[in-house]
Amino acid sequence: MPELPEVETVRRGLEDRLSFFVIDRLEVCRPRAIASMGGVTAFTDGLTGARVGAWSRRGKYLMASLEPDRGVWGVHLRMTGQFQWVAEPTNPCTHTRVRFWNSKGDELRFVDVRSFGEMWWVAPDVELTVGMPGLARLGPEPFSELFSAPYLKRRLKNSSRPIKTALLDQALVAGVGNIYADESLFSAGIPPLTPAGQLTLDQLERLRTSLVDVLTTSIGAGGTTFSDFRDLEGVNGNYGGQTWVYRRGGEPCRRCGTPIRRDKLSGRSTHWCPTCQS
């Protein structure tokens, strides 16, 4: 599943590719991909003729401003959603969900094998958090000042759930998934099963710094090699060969040689080193 670095990589790709892209026409191949009020009709009317402006990201959500004053186009890739840039006309694959063309016939194609991806059109007079309700439930961005050790201390007070589970909660911090939760806990030297409420301010500061570092590194690498993630040009990222623990169950820890453990936690695989994280 794409996490913050992958979604950020897609955001940059969309911003590069779609500058001055005016949506001449679009086709919704799978109506369920449109999650906003008014469904396919409102989405089609809202986007047709609009120029795609700047792209922003919040957690794993992407939002494009539509110009002039045409509202916002929202996207969540969920498990397997991906955009493809199609310069030469080709037949769409069976997993094609939505297609957008400019007047030159260039196509932006949204392909989604598992079909959990969603899109929204939010009218100019509608609050973003009303038009895309999931945004209202998101915690702070990991790179924001709001995401601090005291914030974590306050939010995790008395919490008995494992810190790994807490990190996956989008209401605590936006955009983190399995890969970067495992990697940041390793880097901070914290066992993933530690009850979140027991972590000290020092540990939480280490965790915050580690998470920011890991995310920054992965964004620089263009996202991960894992999962079905592809950027607009069909390339997946370089973050992966350099993971410390993620998907390395049974292999020797790169720091101390202890075999990396792989445990199930809240239904997700958790990878960690029992020596370095103790």
Ligand SMILES: [Zn+2]
């Ligand atoms: Zn180790």
